[in-house]
Structures are given as C-alpha cells and as structure tokens.
Amino acid sequence: MADAGVMEALLRRVEKADGGVDSLEVAADLGVDHQMVVGAVKSLQALGDVISAEQRSSKQWELTGEGNEVAEQGSHEARVFNSIPVEGIPRNELMKLAFGKVGFTKAMSSKWIKVDKEQDRIFKAVESVEDQVKEKLLQVQSGQASLLDDKDRNELKKRKLLSEVTVKSYWISKGQSFSTTITKQETELTAEMIASGNWKEKKFKPYNFEAMGIAPDCGHLHPLMKVRTQFRQIFLEMGFTEMPTNNFIESSFWNFDSLFQPQQHPARDQHDTFFLSDPALAHEFPTDYLERVKKVHSEGGYGSQGYKYDWKIEEAQKNLLRTHTTAVSSRMLYKLAQQKEFTPVKYFSIDRVFRNETLDATHLAEFHQIEGVVADRGLTLGDLMGILHQFFTKLGITKLRFKPAFNPYTEPSMEMFSYHEGLKKWVEVGNSGVFRPEMLLPMGLPEDVTVIAWGLSLERPTMIKYGINNIRELVGHKVNLQMVYDSPVCRLDS
Ligand code: PHE
Numbered sequence: 001m002a003d004a005g006v007m008e009a010l011l012r013r014v015e016k017a018d019g020g021v022d023s024l025e026v027a028a029d030l031g032v033d034h035q036m037v038v039g040a041v042k043s044l045q046a047l048g049d050v051i052s053a054e055q056r057s058s059k060q061w062e063l064t065g066e067g068n069e070v071a072e073q074g075s076h077e078a079r080v081f082n083s084i085p086v087e088g089i090p091r092n093e094l095m096k097l098a099f100g101k102v103g104f105t106k107a108m109s110s111k112w113i114k115v116d117k118e119q120d121r122i123f124k125a126v127e128s129v130e131d132q133v134k135e136k137l138l139q140v141q142s143g144q145a146s147l148l149d150d151k152d153r154n155e156l157k158k159r160k161l162l163s164e165v166t167v168k169s170y171w172i173s174k175g176q177s178f179s180t181t182i183t184k185q186e187t188e189l190t191a192e193m194i195a196s197g198n199w200k201e202k203k204f205k206p207y208n209f210e211a212m213g214i215a216p217d218c219g220h221l222h223p224l225m226k227v228r229t230q231f232r233q234i235f236l237e238m239g240f241t242e243m244p245t246n247n248f249i250e251s252s253f254w255n256f257d258s259l260f261q262p263q264q265h266p267a268r269d270q271h272d273t274f275f276l277s278d279p280a281l282a283h284e285f286p287t288d289y290l291e292r293v294k295k296v297h298s299e300g301g302y303g304s305q306g307y308k309y310d311w312k313i314e315e316a317q318k319n320l321l322r323t324h325t326t327a328v329s330s331r332m333l334y335k336l337a338q339q340k341e342f343t344p345v346k347y348f349s350i351d352r353v354f355r356n357e358t359l360d361a362t363h364l365a366e367f368h369q370i371e372g373v374v375a376d377r378g379l380t381l382g383d384l385m386g387i388l389h390q391f392f393t394k395l396g397i398t399k400l401r402f403k404p405a406f407n408p409y410t411e412p413s414m415e416m417f418s419y420h421e422g423l424k425k426w427v428e429v430g431n432s433g434v435f436r437p438e439m440l441l442p443m444g445l446p447e448d449v450t451v452i453a454w455g456l457s458l459e460r461p462t463m464i465k466y467g468i469n470n471i472r473e474l475v476g477h478k479v480n481l482q483m484v485y486d487s488p489v490c491r492l493d494s
Contacts, residue, residue, distance in 0.1 A: 003040065006030065006036050007043060007182055008182065009030055010026055010041070011179075011182070013026055014172055015174070020174075024037075024167065028143065044182075048177055050182075051178065052173050055168060055170055056170070056171050060167050061163075061164055061165075062140075063162060066161055067161035074134050075131050078133070080100065080107045081103075081107055081112050084113065084123065084124050090119075090121055090122075110129075133156070133159075137161060137162070185205040186203065221484075223462050223468075224368065227490050227492070228350050230490050237394070243325075243348065246351075248352060251318065252320060253290070255327040259408065260408055261408040262307045274321040282319055293311075294311045297309070302438060303437065306438070322353055325371045326453070332373070334444075336445070337444035338444065345373075345374070347372070349369075349370075350370045351368060352367070361470045364459075366475075369458070370455065370456050372453060373453040374387065379450035379451070380450070383452060384432060384434065388416060392418065392429070399418060399419035402415070407433055413431070413433035415432075416428070432453065433452070435451040
C-alpha cells in the first residue's frame with residue numbers, strides 16, 4: 001500500500017472510530033508495517049490540525065528467533081518424541097540431533113519417553129502427545145497473547161521462546177480541522193501562482209527549521225595541509241613572499257656547498273642523505289659563483305680562513321633529495337644578489353624534505369620544513385629574536401627561549417624553545433641564525449646586508465594540535481582516512 005493510500009485508510013479508520021485508534025491496531029488491520037502508519041501520522045500532522053496523535057508505549061509479547069522456529073517445527077520435546085521409531089533409538093544417536101538434549105530432558109519430565117538402561121535405548125512411553133508449547137506460541141503469533149496466563153508466558157520466556165518488548169505507538173483521534181480528503185500542500189510559491197493570484201487559495205507546507213542540512217559531499221584536507229595553510233597565513237600577514245619549492249631533487253652544491261657546509265661534513269654521508277643514482281650528477285651551475293664557493297671552502301676569503309681542504313666539483317655535482325628547504329633559500333638569495341640594485345626581502349617556504357633516518361614514532365624519512373628568511377641592511381640578532389617573538393605569538397606561543405647552537409651556515413645560531421603548558425617543560429621548536437658572510441658574499445650580496453633565517457618542522461605542531469602521538473598515524477599507509485575526514489579546521493592561536 002502506497003503512502004497516500006495508508007494516509008487515506010487511516011483517516012477513514014479515525015472517522016469511524018469513536019474516541020480514537022491505536023496505530024498498532026491500524027497497522028495490523030491494514031496488513032502493513034507499523035512504520036508505514038507512523039509515517040502517515042507524521043505526514044498528517046504536518047498538514048495542520050487534521051488529526052491529533054498522542055504517543056504511548058505498551059508492552060507486547062513477541063516470539064524470539066527460536067520461538068518462531070518452534071512455532072513452525074514443533075517444540076524440542078515433540079520433535080524428540082516424533083523421531084523415535086517403534087524399535088527405539090540408541091541414546092547417543094538421539095543426542096546428535098540439534099533438538100536432542102533439551103528435547104530429551106523435557107520429554108522425560110513429561111513422561112513421554114522412557115530409557116531402557118540395559119540397551120541404552122530410548123522408547124516412546126505414550127501413544128501420542130499434544131504439543132502445547134507450539135500451540136501457545138502460535139496463539140501469541142496470531143496476536144492473542146492475552147489468552148495465555150502469566151504462568152504460561154513466564155515459562156515460555158524462561159525457555160527464551162517469548163520475550164516482552166515495549167512498543168511505541170500513537171493514539172490517533174480527530175483534529176479540529178478533520179477531513180477524510182487530503183489536500184496536498186504546496187512546497188513552493190511559484191511565479192505563476194503570484195501572477196494568477198491563486199496562491200490565496202493554496203495551502204502551504206510550513207518550513208521545518210529543525211531539519212538537518214545535508215552534509216556537503218566534498219574532499220578533505222589532510223591535517224598537515226590544514227596546519228600549512230595557517231602557517232602560510234601568518235607569513236603572509238607579516239609581509240613575507242612564498243619561495244618556489246617545487247623541486248625535491250637538488251644538487252649537493254645548492255643543498256650543502258653554497259651553504260658553506262664542508263664536503264666531509266657527516267650530513268653529506270649516505271647514512272644521512274638519500275643520493276640519486278639516476279641522474280647521479282648535476283651539470284649546470286653558475287660558473288663564476290661556483291668558483292667563488294670553491295675558493296671560500298678551500299682557501300677562504302672575505303676575512304675567513306675557509307676550511308683549507310681540496311674542494312671537488314664531483315662532490316658538489318651529486319644529486320640528492322633535498323635535506324632542508326634552506327637549499328631553496330640559498331638559490332633565492334643567489335638570485336637576489338644578481339639584481340642590479342639590492343632590495344630588502346622577506347621570504348618563506350613550507351615544503352617537504354628528506355633524510356635517511358631510522359624510523360620511529362616521531363621520525364620518518366621525509367617531513368615538512370617551515371622556513372623564514374629576511375634580508376636587509378643592518379639586521380642584528382635582536383631583529384631575529386624580535387621577529388621570532390612576533391611569529392610565535394601569532395601561533396599562540398608567548399614563552400620563548402633561545403639557546404646557542406651550531407649550523408655550518410649561520411653564526412650566531414640559536415635553537416628556539418617554547419614552554420609547553422601540557423608537558424610542563426621547555427620543548428625545542430626550531431633552529432635559527434644569521435647567515436655567514438662565507439655564504440652570502442660569494443653570492444654577490446652587498447657587504448652591509450645581513451640575512452636572518454629560521455626553520456621548524458610542520459609535523460611537530462600538527463601532532464600537538466591534533467593530539468597524534470605516532471607520526472605513522474599522520475603520514476604513510478597506516479593513516480586512517482576517517483581521521484582525515486574528522487579533523488577540524490586548524491586555528492593555531494586558539
Ligand atoms: N636548515 C635548518 C635545519 O634543517 C634550519 C635552519 C634554517 C637553521 C635557517 C637556520 C636558518 O634544521
């Protein structure tokens with residue numbers, strides 16, 4: 001029966017009923033699922049005051065799964081009785097039957113069967129039996145549970161054949177504007193209705209302001225990307241420009257040599273860096289600049305003694321997966337130095353870097369670095385500390401401390417620590433420094449230009465923000481997509 005049919009049938013029932021009707025009763029009469037009647041009640045209620053419906057709950061007896069089986073095939077004891085032939089049946093064979101054990105016990109206590117101890121065989125003890133259990137269950141099934149007495153019902157309940165359930169139903173009676181014909185309500189006011197004026201005669205369906213919206217079907221950003229957006233926003237607010245970081249492969253020259261990192265530095269070992277086998281070497285370098293880099297490493301210059309070793313181009317040519325985004329900063333500063341007239345710049349980048357690390361809960365062989373670079377005349381360490389304070393304040397971190405550190409390309413260098421309120425201790429949040437003249441002057445930057453810079457990882461703040469303890473839950477094949485769907489947008493300062 002279709003929805004509208006149920007609605008009309010229900011209205012006719014209500015019209016005839018004196019006082020009202022129960023929705024369960026209507027469902028039984030119409031031979032439809034109770035939910036259909038409930039749906040009709042809801043639809044009629046939405047039409048205004050056609051009917052009045054009051055919710056009520058009542059207890060009902062229902063057959064369990066096993067109860068239904070018994071109603072169909074007979075009780076365990078009756079089935080035992082029926083499977084015994086005149087010549088009897090060995091006890092162990094009877095027990096093999098699915099209903100054997102329970103049926104045997106029940107049939108014995110009703111004295112329907114008897115055991116011949118000597119032969120260990122079971123025989124019928126009476127001519128025929130009456131399967132009352134089945135009869136009673138059939139009564140319940142046909143909606144006549146009230147004909148059974150309490151003792152019967154409780155016994156069947158104990159045998160888990162019957163169960164008592166609470167059912168919710170509606171008591172339905174006539175409303176103020178009761179009618180057996182339903183006029184369909186309009187859901188939309190159209191231009192035609194306004195033009196013809198017939199909207200005045202129409203009935204309109206009221207808005208349901210309580211209705212839930214449909215969840216938009218859309219893609220979901222990974223938490224790392226959400227946090228990256230926030231960091232990018234902070235840099236943009238501070239007037240920084242994003243550097244192009246779209247090359248994971250870099251030559252050792254830009255990743256190390258241009259940064260005054262000596263060729264025998266341990267970071268340039270296979271253990272720490274992924275080198276490429278194909279193409280293994282890079283070939284294009286700005287020749288003059290390369291010569292100046294070679295010179296500052298091997299002989300010194302610009303007031304420096306250099307490292308005094310035999311600098312080899314073959315080492316600088318080796319291709320690798322960049323180990324830090326400072327390789328990009330280096331390229332950008334070199335480019336800046338090629339301008340006719342120096343102009344102050346503020347650059348940033350947020351992208352992926354690679355290190356040959358031993359993997360554990362907090363380390364992967366790849367992660368993201370966030371880097372800021374400022375080049376201007378007359379910058380000091382005070383400027384670096386000031387800008388770091390400003391940057392971290394925008395992240396909601398106000399307690400900041402600095403500790404002297406070492407980087408081959410910065411002097412002085414400082415690690416940054418912030419006080420973690422949750423962990424109640426100072427945790428390292430990044431690394432920073434003032435780029436060395438041995439790095440900047442070979443590029444061709446004016447002598448009075450200072451470049452300050454800092455770097456931090458994107459994974460660390462993301463894990464703290466989203467409460468993730470193991471990096472493998474954030475990146476890699478163990479990532480639960482539901483986590484990605486469920487992670488809310490990121491606001492770093494709250
Ligand atoms: N490149 C450094 C690192 O990988 C971070 C850094 C950037 C340090 C800029 C100083 C200046 O940890």
